[in-house]
Amino acid sequence: MTQTAAATNAEAGPTTAKWQGLTLSVVRVVISFLFLCHGLQKMGFFDKPAVPVGTWPGWYAGVIELVGSVLLLLGLFTRPVAVLLSGTMAYAYFAVHQPDALLPLQNKGETAALYSWIFLLFAVVGPGIYALDTLLRRRRS
Secondary structure: OOHHHHHHHHHHOOOOHHHHHHHHHHHHHHHHHHHHHHHHHHOOOOOOOOOOOOOOOHHHHHHHHHHHHHHHHHOOOHHHHHHHHHHHHHHHHHHHHHHHOOOHHHHOOHHHHHHHHHHHHHHHHOOOOOOHHHHHHHHHO
16 A cells, blocks of 8 residues: 555544434434325325235335334334334335336336345344434343
8 A cells, every 4th residue: 555545544434333323323213204204295295196005015014114214213122123124125126116127227126125135234233322222222231
């Protein structure tokens, strides 16, 4: 490594665990809020008519999206909820979008695919520093 590259890396410094946890928490809150809006839309809020109560799979997906996004927003049961939400969005992609065309750009499934992968990330890395899961874990120890 050259001296210039070493100086540049030293100036930037490593990202501390505190900043990583904070960033993860902020991203979790933003993503879960956006997903909450998605679920509320399915239930009849905003601009779309509500999915009829009890219809499969739309209404049940809406309930999972609403409850799951609130739990994820709070950082409560983050990992199992994130797995459930990731699977829900994977199902939405493959059952609803993928039959229309091969690529997400063609089948309008980019959002479902992104949510699925982001929720999988939360399932693996956890909720971040600012979450009820983290608070509960600290109180137990």
